[in-house]
Amino acid sequence: MLLIPCPNCGPRDETEFHYGGQAHIAYPENPAELTDREWAEYLFYRDNTKGAFAERWLHSTSCRQWFNMLRDTVTYDIQAVYPMGQLRPDKENTATGTTAPTLPSPVSPEGASK
Numbered sequence: 001m002l003l004i005p006c007p008n009c010g011p012r013d014e015t016e017f018h019y020g021g022q023a024h025i026a027y028p029e030n031p032a033e034l035t036d037r038e039w040a041e042y043l044f045y046r047d048n049t050k051g052a053f054a055e056r057w058l059h060s061t062s063c064r065q066w067f068n069m070l071r072d073t074v075t076y077d078i079q080a081v082y083p084m085g086q087l088r089p090d091k092e093n094t095a096t097g098t099t100a101p102t103l104p105s106p107v108s109p110e111g112a113s114k
């Protein structure tokens with residue numbers, strides 16, 4: 001059982017929250033212009049990270065606010081909790097200078113157009 005630190009309410013039991021999937025997935029600017037494959041990739045293709053993973057959580061039983069959490073998928077350690085719209089804390093000051101809110105995908109699915 002996780003003890004999740006809600007940014008508004010403080011530490012609460014995991015059962016008070018709903019998991020919202022991978023964080024930093026931007027909605028397409030022109031969804032009508034996407035191919036079926038690109039739309040399917042937006043809807044269903046997510047990283048399967050071993051280690052630090054940014055994910056969205058909703059404190060559904062209390063403040064009903066969404067927030068992002070950086071959690072280690074191996075140890076379940078919660079490394080950071082930060083507001084929606086903010087960059088991943090572990091990616092902000094990288095030497096690459098990248099400020100894009102989306103995560104790079106380490107492995108492209110076959111036929112991906114990116």
Ligand SMILES: [Zn+2]
Nearest residue numbers: 006009059063
């Ligand atoms: Zn809360």
